[in-house]
Amino acid sequence: xxxxxxxxxxxxxxxxxxxxxxxxxxxxxxxxxxxxxxxxxxxxxxxxxxxxxxxxxxxxxxxxxxxxxxxxxxxxxxxxxxxxxxxxxxxxxxxxxxxxxxxxxxxxxxxxxx
Amino acid sequence: xxxxxxxxxxxxxxxxxxxxxxxxxxxxxxxxxxxxxxxxxxxxxxxxxxxxxxxxxxxxxxxxxxxxxxxxxxxxxxxxxxxxxxxxxxxxxxxxxxxxxxxxxxxxxxxx
Numbered sequence: 001x002x003x004x005x006x007x008x009x010x011x012x013x014x015x016x017x018x019x020x021x022x023x024x025x026x027x028x029x030x031x032x033x034x035x036x037x038x039x040x041x042x043x044x045x046x047x048x049x050x051x052x053x054x055x056x057x058x059x060x061x062x063x064x065x066x067x068x069x070x071x072x073x074x075x076x077x078x079x080x081x082x083x084x085x086x087x088x089x090x091x092x093x094x095x096x097x098x099x100x101x102x103x104x105x106x107x108x109x110x111x112x113x114x
Numbered sequence: 115x116x117x118x119x120x121x122x123x124x125x126x127x128x129x130x131x132x133x134x135x136x137x138x139x140x141x142x143x144x145x146x147x148x149x150x151x152x153x154x155x156x157x158x159x160x161x162x163x164x165x166x167x168x169x170x171x172x173x174x175x176x177x178x179x180x181x182x183x184x185x186x187x188x189x190x191x192x193x194x195x196x197x198x199x200x201x202x203x204x205x206x207x208x209x210x211x212x213x214x215x216x217x218x219x220x221x222x223x224x225x226x
Contacts, residue, residue: 040218041218042118042215042216042219043202043214090157090158101145101146101148101163101214102163103160103214104160105150105157105158106157107156107157108156110155
C-alpha cells in the first residue's frame with residue numbers, strides 16, 4: 001500500500017455529472033494538496049490544506065470544490081466540468097511545519113470529461 | 115511569474131552512459147530543489163532533494179545546485195532502461211512544500 005492513496009484511478013463523467021475524488025494519506029502528514037497535470041504543461045497546484053485549513057486556492061474555478069475533514073483525508077468534488085478539465089488529478093501530502101518541503105504523491109485519478 | 119524551465123526532450127542515452135538533466139529557475143529566492151521521476155501513467159516519485167550549493171550524491175544519482183546561476187541538474191550514472199521516464203524539476207521559495215513550482219519535465223530514454 002502506498003503512503004498516499006487516491007480513488008478512483010480512472011473516471012469518465014459527463015459535463016452535467018457530479019462526482020468526487022478521494023485521497024487518503026497514511027504518512028502522518030499535516031498538509032495535503034491537489035494538483036492538476038495536463039499534457040505538455042507543468043503540474044498546477046490547485047489547493048493546499050494545512051492542519052485541515054485551506055491555505056491556498058490557486059484561482060481554481062468554483063466547479064472544483066475541495067473538502068478536508070481531517071489531516072488524513074482530502075476530497076475534490078466535481079460538478080459541471082468542461083472537457084478542458086480532463087487531466088490527471090494528483091493528491092500529495094507533506095509535513096505541515098516550516099522546513100518540510102518534500103511532497104509525496106498519490107497514483108492520481110485520470111479524469112475524462114465527455 | 116515564477117518559472118522552472120526544462121528541455122522537454124526526449125533525451126536519449128545508451129545503457130551504461132551518464133544522463134544529464136538540466137533545470138533553470140527564475141525565482142532567486144528559491145530555497146529548496148527537487149527531482150521527481152514520473153513513469154508514463156504513474157505519479158511523480160521524489161528521488162532527490164537539494165538545499166545548498168554543490169553536489170549531493172545518492173547511489174547512481176547526483177544532484178547539482180548553483181544558486182548564482184539559478185541552475186540545478188541531475189546526473190544519472192550507469193543509466194539503465196528502467197531509468198526511462200520523465201524527470202520533473204521542482205523548486206520552492208518557502209520553507210514548506212506548499213509553494214512548489216514544477217517544470218514540464220524532461221523525457222529520458224535509455225536505449226539498449
